[in-house]
Amino acid sequence: MKKYVYFFGNGKAEGKGDMKDLLGGKGAGLAEMTNLGIPVPPGFTITTEACIEYYKNNKQYPEGMWEQALEALKRLEEAVGKKFGDPSNPLLVSVRSGARVSMPGMMDTILNLGLNDETVKGLAEISNNERFAYDSYRRFIQMFCDVVLGIEHNKFERVLDKVKENNGAKFDTDLGAEDLKEVVELYKELVEEELGRSFPQDTMEQLRLAINAVFESWNNQRAITYRKINKIPDDWGTAVNIVAMVFGNMGNDSGTGVAFTRNPSTGEKEFFGEFLINAQGEDVVAGIRTPEPIAKLKEHMPEVFKQLEEVYKKLEKHYKDMQDIEFTVEKGKLYLLQTRSGKRTARAAVKIAYDMYKEGLIDKKTAVLRVQPEQVDQLLHPMIDPNEKYEVLAKGLPASPGAAVGKVVFTAEDAEQWAERGEDVILVRNETSPEDIGGMNAAKGILTVTGGMTSHAAVVARGMGKTCVAGCGTIRIDEENKQFEVDGKIVKEGDFITINGSTGEVILGKVKLIMPELSGEFAEILKWADEFRKLGVRTNADTPKDSEIARGFGAEGIGLCRTEHMFFEGNRIDAVREMILSDTKEDRRKALEKIKPYQKEDFIGIFKAMDGLPVTIRLLDPPLHEFLPHTDEDIEKISKASGISTEALKKKVEELKEFNPMLGHRGCRLGLTYPEVYEMQVYAIMEAACECKKEGIDVKPEIMIPLVGHYKELAILKEMVDNVAKEVMEQYGVEVEYLVGTMIELPRAALTADEIAQYAEFFSFGTNDLTQTTLGLSRDDSGKFLPYYVEKGIYKEDPFVSIDQSGVGQLVEMGVKKGRNTRPDLKTGICGEHGGDPESIYFCHKIGLNYVSCSPYRVPVARLAAAHAALTEE
């Protein structure tokens, strides 16, 4: 018989801490803590395997599971000295989900299970607190009905509000035992009304239904969404933890709290957390009452605090990582309910990893692996420019760092919709709930009215790397009129605000943001990462300024310098248009002569910024019509500005129009049919290189021919480049080492890479276009159906964000292999936007590319991801 149930209690557990896959994070943590001698309420865990089997078996328990659970329940009764369903001495349990990785608030939890009309009396008697017993019972009914029976939470709230109103009570705590008994009766009536049957009094039935509900909650919509965002496989399943209840709400010698062994926001080495006296755990997490900082617990319960300090130190030392713990104090006795690796901001991740290495707790590799590449992007998030002067509208808790500017919206749906049409939004809510997850992801930042540093909004925002200001209590939201009010000031939907998640400030209007630089511990961690990584990291930069920024972030060269961007700047575009409108080669040459000095100047700037590092310059890529106006209005405007007749413009626009510009007359096809264009560019590059070289700058130009599909295209153009280069170098009397290579961005190029490598000294995989052609997917048009594809799981991720490994990746791998077969020292890199995506970087490492190239601000992410790839490969 397979073992589906693992018991823990009395200082001994059947499970262990390394059984997370089977017991879930929570279950493994409880087992481990029990074995460590840490005070944990006894209980048992039903394995994730049982959950998987449950789904496979058409939602039936696997054979033996229920019997094992009953057996464990018996042991639990013995450990606690209470009996489940016994009116005289009832055992109450919590039933909680627990997957391999934490999915905070995504799945269901039921507390106080085991209460019914009889056991509630027993609880009242034992606790000598009738009010507590009936409060627990009414909470249990409400929660059970919400989670298990599907009756809306609000309906119970309305009943409760009515009783409060009738009794002139302001808070729940103002209600007495008799009032709560009335609430319980009204709740039970509500159940009858809603379901046509009464609330289940059989505690075994309660247990069974609750286990089912937890299993089912693995596949509720918000859990699915969370998994998608966090890339958690759908087939892991959840474990179920059934644990003896302990009560933080048994008076002022009771309480509950959550804490982190280090500050999860800053990473400072300090015990950090919050607690509430006389409350149950969900009160803290849900953010309904604002809790007190953990340090205050020392005043309330010095003994407990001391014990807690010992426990947390033990736990951190044991797990060698910052822990996120939940605890409850029942009548002065401390219970640890959970421990897990704590979620943290990127800043905290960096500081903690750095500190723990310095403390000797972990080695350098571990320190590097502790900082997630996806996450460090946060550190490169906008900050408010320190030179900016602004007035603070309100102040909340600094729940997730960074700053964000956006238009105010009040619902998650609006956030998603507005963001979809390209608006930056700040989602403003009283508090967020798991249903808001999509909107939070879409927003630039989140602002909540209630809830603390560990509220849902704060935890989720930090995980997402979103700026969040939480618990900003001075704000009053008027949902109906879609506005909020602070001190008499009205902020309407669509108004701009700026929030600073590092300080908690809320500012009316747009404030200028700046990008931070790399420094301190983060720079140090990245240096360590550099020690481990094998992939080079270059940047995509088209200007001297971007090149400098990227170099500051550690870029080891330019992987893609797009020359066409230079064509648009200032009044160069006039000469470009003149060139396009020319009918003869002669006229085109004349126009090109006007553009050349600009191009040369750009290249000189870039070469200087990249002194000593390689610079890959791609020759003109887009179709010529991209440089022409398209609407009648624009044509009119440009005609006036340039003196070119509207007829001539229109004629040319019509002539150059393409059905599928993506597959049209561009890249090397232009270079072959209008050789004078590429020639001008190569002259500009080589002249710039020679001039720099003469000034003592170490230039390493790599000239890249785009859109090659057939080796003969490259053969012809390489000859041209070599001829021009020779001529220019002779003219300047200097030798410049340069390479000629190509973008591999068409399937045919990858398929015939062996032939192309005869003429190419390097390959740069242009995975943006390669994705478009391999998948037959226009990036500009796919918005109409690609979201559906990702939603349905046809593609796990948007293939323009993370490389489609089995399709596009297969071609890249093939290209590398075939290319190196012909030319073993072929340099290979990737310069699509995938170059900054950690998953894609792992793939690039795996297939042995020489480097990735990404936008300047993604360079640190890429450095770290490349190190992770090297450190985690098998």
Added chain:
Amino acid sequence: MKKYVYFFGNGKAEGKGDMKDLLGGKGAGLAEMTNLGIPVPPGFTITTEACIEYYKNNKQYPEGMWEQALEALKRLEEAVGKKFGDPSNPLLVSVRSGARVSMPGMMDTILNLGLNDETVKGLAEISNNERFAYDSYRRFIQMFCDVVLGIEHNKFERVLDKVKENNGAKFDTDLGAEDLKEVVELYKELVEEELGRSFPQDTMEQLRLAINAVFESWNNQRAITYRKINKIPDDWGTAVNIVAMVFGNMGNDSGTGVAFTRNPSTGEKEFFGEFLINAQGEDVVAGIRTPEPIAKLKEHMPEVFKQLEEVYKKLEKHYKDMQDIEFTVEKGKLYLLQTRSGKRTARAAVKIAYDMYKEGLIDKKTAVLRVQPEQVDQLLHPMIDPNEKYEVLAKGLPASPGAAVGKVVFTAEDAEQWAERGEDVILVRNETSPEDIGGMNAAKGILTVTGGMTSHAAVVARGMGKTCVAGCGTIRIDEENKQFEVDGKIVKEGDFITINGSTGEVILGKVKLIMPELSGEFAEILKWADEFRKLGVRTNADTPKDSEIARGFGAEGIGLCRTEHMFFEGNRIDAVREMILSDTKEDRRKALEKIKPYQKEDFIGIFKAMDGLPVTIRLLDPPLHEFLPHTDEDIEKISKASGISTEALKKKVEELKEFNPMLGHRGCRLGLTYPEVYEMQVYAIMEAACECKKEGIDVKPEIMIPLVGHYKELAILKEMVDNVAKEVMEQYGVEVEYLVGTMIELPRAALTADEIAQYAEFFSFGTNDLTQTTLGLSRDDSGKFLPYYVEKGIYKEDPFVSIDQSGVGQLVEMGVKKGRNTRPDLKTGICGEHGGDPESIYFCHKIGLNYVSCSPYRVPVARLAAAHAALTEE
């Protein structure tokens, strides 16, 4: 020392008939004929290797070649009993090109070489014919200057015309010896003027320059063009044949002719050809004088005719193929100058192959291989509808069969330009010359004023499978006014004419053409082909009518039935537009219900036509905007017709607009996002199939999902198809065997064919789209640069015409292998336009596809090509 020169003469040759690669077709034929005891003037052949070496060595002869040639020249002098350059008894030679395969008129020939101011006197003396000697000399100067020294032919003609005018002579033959002496002097002055040096008198220099010129002519523009059109490799080179001159122009007991051992136009078993009394060979080929039919030779020279009959029978029996021979009679003595396999029309090829098999001359395989797949397309060329009544404007020779309708143009350049912009043209010329080759290829048909059945126009047109009427002497071309006149009627450039190459008729205006059916010997040959081929041949057909035609041509099923074409017919388009304009699924369904009966009706018709054969039906493929109007004018029109407001139409058009429709929202992407569309289609297919089945028709529907890139797309849609099929079959109470498969038309599909084959029962390679995506080449836009690519040899052929084997072909091969790995019995076929291209069919055979599918009229071509593929594979 390598042997570069092969001698033949005195009934013995160093070379043999199977040495075509080395000696060229002409050289090998001369050697073979010599060995067979056929009267051939002695001579020697410089090998193709020497030509190749010449190009490799920077246009220097390979070592020893010249010495070997001098040695052979000596033997030739001995054989003939004359001496090269000897004024008293001069040997004259012809210097001719001769490649592995015949390239008629493409390369250069020089006759009468060895004449100079001294030897001409000797020739006059020996021949006792001063006029002949000086005529030969002036011809030699003219030809040598044109071919070797690069002085334009016309300049000499002008001199000649002037002398004729001065002497009141109408024809060349009216000039006497003294006149010709004057001509020679004037020619020599012209050379002095043009080149600043005198005409070379040294006969060895003449020989050397002539050999060079022949070598060089391998790479003249028209030879290159001819090789491109005929797919002859550029690196074969040409041999040079130096043969003792014999003279057909030594009086009325002399003559020259060309003949075929069977009729090259009809294939009839009859000696067929033409001759001219007192003329040299070029007079026949160039079409300047209209020659007499060969039968007349019997009257003129009965002995010679008898000898010629013996020779041609011997040759055909020896070569087991119809021969094209050139002969000259010098003072009553017959010389064979050349024999080679004769070019023939498709009709003749079929008849000759069939007859020779029946005669026991060749076996069935050889008979099948004798008919070229590229060529039989001719047999399926349009014919004039026999029911048409028309008036014949003029009548010429039926030089190349078939009929053609087009606008009159008078130059090859115009033919090319007009054809490029999509016009059908008939090229009308006095006579064609090798320079016209491009224009002839571009024209639908060719009409010439002079020249016989073996004139340049006739030979080339037959080779190209173009309709040609030659020697239509009643026509007078007025080049200046771009018109021609027949019996007082004026036909201007751009006017439509119809020509019938099978009857020689020229008709004013457009006459209705029809396609012929398969029958007789052709049907027989195709049946033989079917015995050998391994590839199946299906057709692309969208209507019952096309299906019937294709079946008549031997199609073994439908490989591609495009359902969208059905959407456009009649007033269905209204319902289609209604569907597209619907905003809800409900409204879309309503509109689709209107379309369904039409679709069903179509399918019933097709299933009936294809009773017993498989029918692959592709579900809707194009993006929806293809069904909407695009210009304001069309929108207006459709708005009026349909009652849909212009605003609604414009809004939808705007909404559906795509940047790259080729890579857009189409194919299965539509099927997934608008499932009701595909559902309707599957209902229509399955209902039609069930109804047919009930009527006793053997239906084999194969439902094809287009544009699949990821196996999950197919998985979802296959489930839908299976569900609908099950429902419909239950409803009708019949079982229909059907397959579900997919088009492989995206690189990703080929790359992941192993995954896709899990859900696909067949693959149909859509190589049109696969070419577009693999090469990143929009078919609609590539016209701007693809001709340049083909011209420069980047792609050997337009990749949309003949499959790009190393790129697209690689993916197809990969797709087949991976697909069969998963599903060994996977059916694979190709349904792009490559399915009718012989080269592509060979490739499909090689990689083991099950079938090709092509347009109905290409089915016979495909059947034959498939047989060739099977018969010629190694």
